[in-house]
Amino acid sequence: MTKTFFNSSRLERENRTVQKMIELYCHHHHRNGLKGCCSKCRELQDFAERRLSRCIYGPEKPVCAKCPVHCYKPAQREQIRIIMRWAGPRMLLHSPVLAIRHLLDERRPVPPWPGKKSRKKKEEYTP
C-alpha cells in the first residue's frame, strides 16, 4: 500500500476505516484468515486511498455512501458497496471507535458543491 499524505485527520480516519473494511472483507471471503489482503483487494485499497486523497470536498466531505460525486468507476463502486455493506456492522466489533465515528459522520449534512474550479477534469481518474 502506498503512503498517501492526508492534510486532515478526518480524511485520514476515513481512509483507515475503508482500509479496515476491505481487510475484514478480504480475510473472511478470500484469504481464510491469512494475514494481508489478496492482490485484488490491495488494488482496491490503493484505489480507495487515492480517491479519498483527491476528494473535492476535502475535510468537509460527506461519508462516501452519501456523496453526490461519483468518483468511483462503476466496477469499483459496486465492489466497495458490497464490501461496506458486509463490513459495516462488523466494524463495530473490530474497530468500535472508527465505526462509531463513521456513524456520527453519517449524520453530517452534505456540504454545498464546492464548485468546478477545484476539479480538474470530469473524466474518471486513471492511475
Ligand SMILES: [Zn+2]
Ligand atoms: Zn481479497
